[in-house]
Amino acid sequence: MNSVDAYAAELLEGLNEPQRHAVQHPGGPLLVIAGAGSGKTRVLTHRVAYLVRSGQCGLGEILAVTFTNKAAAELRHRVGDLLGRSTRGLWVATFHSACARILRVEAEKLGYTRQFTIYDSDDSKRLVKRCLEAEGADTKRFTPNAVRNQISDHKNRLRSVEQAQDLAAGHYDRTVADAYAAYQKQLVANNAMDFDDLMGRTVDLFERYPDVRERYRRAFKHVLVDEYQDTNPAQYRFLQLLCMDDPMHQAGPSGGGTGRDAKGGGEDTNALTAPLAGEEPGHRNLMVVGDDAQSIYGFRSADIRNILDFEDDFPDAEVIKLEQNYRSTQHILDAANGLIGHNSNQRPKHLFTEEGEGDEVRVRAMQDDHAEARWVVSEVERLAGEGVPLGEMAVLYRTNALSRAIETSLTQAELDYQVIGGVRFFDRAEVKDALSYLQWLHNPANTVAFARVVNRPRRGIGDTSVGRMLNHAASTGVTPLEVIADPAAAGLKTAAVKAVGAFAEQIAELRETLFGAPDEAGVGGTASGSDLRVADLVEDVLRVTGYRSELERSEDPQDEGRLENLDQLHAYAEEFDAEGTAGAGEGTGSEDAFHALDRFLQQTALLSDADSKANGPEGQVTLMTLHNAKGLEYDAVFLVGLEDGIFPHSRAIDSGELEEERRLAYVGITRARRHLAITWARRRAMYGPPQSQVPSRFLRELPHEALDETSPEAMSGQPSFGGSERGRRDFSQIGRIGRGSSPSRPGGPPRDLSSLGLKRGSDLVSSKADAPPAPTWQPGQRVRHVKFDTGEVVRMDGDVVVVHFDDVGEKRLIAGFARLEALG
Numbered sequence: 001m002n003s004v005d006a007y008a009a010e011l012l013e014g015l016n017e018p019q020r021h022a023v024q025h026p027g028g029p030l031l032v033i034a035g036a037g038s039g040k041t042r043v044l045t046h047r048v049a050y051l052v053r054s055g056q057c058g059l060g061e062i063l064a065v066t067f068t069n070k071a072a073a074e075l076r077h078r079v080g081d082l083l084g085r086s087t088r089g090l091w092v093a094t095f096h097s098a099c100a101r102i103l104r105v106e107a108e109k110l111g112y113t114r115q116f117t118i119y120d121s122d123d124s125k126r127l128v129k130r131c132l133e134a135e136g137a138d139t140k141r142f143t144p145n146a147v148r149n150q151i152s153d154h155k156n157r158l159r160s161v162e163q164a165q166d167l168a169a170g171h172y173d174r175t176v177a178d179a180y181a182a183y184q185k186q187l188v189a190n191n192a193m194d195f196d197d198l199m200g201r202t203v204d205l206f207e208r209y210p211d212v213r214e215r216y217r218r219a220f221k222h223v224l225v226d227e228y229q230d231t232n233p234a235q236y237r238f239l240q241l242l243c244m245d246d247p248m249h250q251a252g253p254s255g256g257g258t259g260r261d262a263k264g265g266g267e268d269t270n271a272l273t274a275p276l277a278g279e280e281p282g283h284r285n286l287m288v289v290g291d292d293a294q295s296i297y298g299f300r301s302a303d304i305r306n307i308l309d310f311e312d313d314f315p316d317a318e319v320i321k322l323e324q325n326y327r328s329t330q331h332i333l334d335a336a337n338g339l340i341g342h343n344s345n346q347r348p349k350h351l352f353t354e355e356g357e358g359d360e361v362r363v364r365a366m367q368d369d370h371a372e373a374r375w376v377v378s379e380v381e382r383l384a385g386e387g388v389p390l391g392e393m394a395v396l397y398r399t400n401a402l403s404r405a406i407e408t409s410l411t412q413a414e415l416d417y418q419v420i421g422g423v424r425f426f427d428r429a430e431v432k433d434a435l436s437y438l439q440w441l442h443n444p445a446n447t448v449a450f451a452r453v454v455n456r457p458r459r460g461i462g463d464t465s466v467g468r469m470l471n472h473a474a475s476t477g478v479t480p481l482e483v484i485a486d487p488a489a490a491g492l493k494t495a496a497v498k499a500v501g502a503f504a505e506q507i508a509e510l511r512e513t514l515f516g517a518p519d520e521a522g523v524g525g526t527a528s529g530s531d532l533r534v535a536d537l538v539e540d541v542l543r544v545t546g547y548r549s550e551l552e553r554s555e556d557p558q559d560e561g562r563l564e565n566l567d568q569l570h571a572y573a574e575e576f577d578a579e580g581t582a583g584a585g586e587g588t589g590s591e592d593a594f595h596a597l598d599r600f601l602q603q604t605a606l607l608s609d610a611d612s613k614a615n616g617p618e619g620q621v622t623l624m625t626l627h628n629a630k631g632l633e634y635d636a637v638f639l640v641g642l643e644d645g646i647f648p649h650s651r652a653i654d655s656g657e658l659e660e661e662r663r664l665a666y667v668g669i670t671r672a673r674r675h676l677a678i679t680w681a682r683r684r685a686m687y688g689p690p691q692s693q694v695p696s697r698f699l700r701e702l703p704h705e706a707l708d709e710t711s712p713e714a715m716s717g718q719p720s721f722g723g724s725e726r727g728r729r730d731f732s733q734i735g736r737i738g739r740g741s742s743p744s745r746p747g748g749p750p751r752d753l754s755s756l757g758l759k760r761g762s763d764l765v766s767s768k769a770d771a772p773p774a775p776t777w778q779p780g781q782r783v784r785h786v787k788f789d790t791g792e793v794v795r796m797d798g799d800v801v802v803v804h805f806d807d808v809g810e811k812r813l814i815a816g817f818a819r820l821e822a823l824g
């Protein structure tokens with residue numbers, strides 16, 4: 001063995017026989033198909049490193065694709081570790097980002113500029129809505145979401161507008177096809193592409209420009225795909241075009257087409273344009289790895305046949321199966337296998353593990369979503385106490401809407417976390433703008449907030465003017481608020497002076513709402529707005545400054561999303577106001593608006609800061625949807641929101657398509673190495689007031705042998721904490737949480753409640769919608785309050801408890817909210 005071979009062979013250590021075989025595969029089509037945690041991704045990363053080390057190709061000649069950004073980052077990281085050097089030049093990407101990267105260079109060939117915008121699904125939904133409205137379609141019957149999904153399906157199957165129109169049989173399909181035509185026209189006019197276009201346009205590019213295709217084919221000598229079970233026809237075609245000799249011969253019996261569509265029973269015509277003549281043979285170095293049990297993108301036109309029929313598509317393909325699971329302990333694997341066994345369309349697999357039995361899986365029922373969030377956080381703390389790093393824990397949910405309660409609880413417990421996928425709510429530009437207005441009203445010396453808002457919405461105050469005002473403030477030691485009172489003094493030109501004058505008037509109006517009439521200097525005032533609510537202030541800011549009306553007038557579909565975010569901010573402030581009033585059980589009732597604003601800004605700053613905090617050595621707890629969790633693994637996993645209608649999703653229940661949801665649950669369970677807890681809540685507020693929930697049917701499908709002894713009770717619909725140990729921990733959290741942004745209480749008292757010296761409800765915060773029964777207190781009882789410290793109960797007055805505190809005297813507190821602790 002020469003030294004190069006020896007160097008490469010190092011990479012074979014720590015692999016089992018079939019894994020080695022795959023890593024050393026000489027080239028040509030290769031499929032690795034195996035269950036979760038069997039080392040498919042490991043094989044893929046080792047192969048990338050092996051190809052480089054053995055001198056078969058350079059880093060820059062490899063394209064490795066997967067489905068999520070997180071998984072792509074993980075792949076890059078693993079390859080970097082193996083090679084022990086930078087992975088610069090290596091293309092590791094999601095399908096979409098690889099295509100976006102290609103299109104940034106080539107877009108002009110397709111009639112776009114390189115600066116084309118990428119519309120996310122919200123943007124595209126809005127554009128579809130406008131197209132439907134322009135057509136006069138009934139958007140109740142043709143909901144923008146459904147129509148968008150149909151258009152997306154056409155695109156993912158590489159059907160052009162004309163083909164969609166030809167295929168349309170009934171009125172519905174024709175309306176969709178017409179909307180597709182209008183939508184596509186608009187996209188081009190806006191110099192924008194939606195996500196599906198990224199794939200579709202790249203395929204177009206390769207088909208229309210053989211020379212371009214040839215360039216990329218030469219550039220990538222090896223193409224490797226993780227999670228191949230989730231590829232759709234467009235992605236399949238993309239891979240064909242990049243690797244195969246003559247895609248025409250891959251197209252199946254009808255000739256031409258994506259191959260996939262053509263073999264699918266022939267109902268589809270295909271999108272292929274002309275045959276590609278006179279080009280060089282493809283390298284055929286395509287390695288794909290996947291697991292049909294983890295196919296979870298059928299709803300986005302992924303075609304499981306891509307993996308099941310790989311051998312038919314590529315008759316000379318080698319197929320390798322892996323059977324040992326290296327990730328999870330036996331109980332977790334049993335739970336996963338038991339669940340997926342309920343799917344009838346599943347290839348049976350024989351997975352075994354040598355990791356031992358491990359912990360049993362725990363299923364827990366909670367009273368509501370807040371209690372669930374707090375339980376998860378208390379478990380995170382318990383595991384952290386046992387030495388599990390935060391970075392090794394993940395909370396997974398079916399839809400993003402489930403993250404907020406968990407985020408709030410984590411923030412209150414001061415635990416570092418990250419949310420994968422989507423910009424965090426408080427980091428969105430429009431939300432930041434609105435908060436900056438509040439910050440500046442709150443603190444006129446805040447130049448950052450001033451600079452952010454002074455020309456938003458645009459009011460003709462240019463950067464130069466802003467710079468002059470900031471300089472003037474700095475050199476004369478005044479606040480920007482004083483500067484705008486006399487903009488000419490800052491050396492602004494007439495037009496700018498006028499624009500700033502109008503802005504100053506708006507600010508004066510807002511300050512008057514906040515503080516009452518201004519004093520002569522116009523810079524202060526007496527706090528008089530004691531009944532002012534933060535939610536109203538948010539609305540006033542948006543109205544008075546013209547921020548809202550500018551968005552309302554806009555034609556840009558993204559602005560509708562911005563408006564929705566502002567509505568959400570308003571709802572969030574309302575929730576905050578409601579708690580403020582409820583919490584004023586603390587008695588004073590004299591909290592002025594300024595004070596409330598203070599707390600509001602602090603709270604939002606904390607929430608928005610959590611992400612940018614330096615990542616501690618312990619890492620951060622990861623929050624994400626199950627779809628985003630594909631391919632990843634954590635020591636501890638929490639699956640939350642296991643309720644019928646949420647998971648399985650109501651859409652899947654209605655259409656009877658439960659198998660894909662079950663595969664998604666299988667993906668979730670198999671992310672865990674050694675700890676797995678699954679929760680559901682009896683009541684949950686998703687988009688409005690709390691609703692009663694029933695446990696997910698998937699819970700009943702988990703094999704009992706894999707679960708701990710408390711789980712069956714939790715699956716029966718009764719709330720439980722699953723034992724005193726957890727109950728105690730849960731309660732131990734409450735004192736620290738205090739009156740926060742999220743009203744909550746745990747599902748019910750732990751059985752040893754009295755031994756904790758707590759009375760039900762007395763130590764808890766509650767939402768208005770779900771207030772706990774008020775506890776009763778006996779006169780003479782000694783109590784402790786978080787803020788007023790110790791005192792003695794005088795009497796009960798309905799829901800109000802009157803307490804004489806040792807330091808501050810008599811206070812009337814709402815018993816259900818006051819968090820009194822019984823002493824002695």
Ligand code: ATP
Nearest residue numbers: 014015016035036037038039040041042326327631
């Ligand atoms: P999924 O289907 O969830 O994507 P996978 O098949 O891609 O899973 P990997 O993530 O590659 O599985 O591997 C799971 C875990 O097992 C990883 O921590 C990996 O390092 C480990 N592993 C895989 N093969 C071996 C092996 N031969 N020896 C030791 N550990 C291994």
Ligand code: MG
Nearest residue numbers: 040041226631
């Ligand atoms: Mg994997």
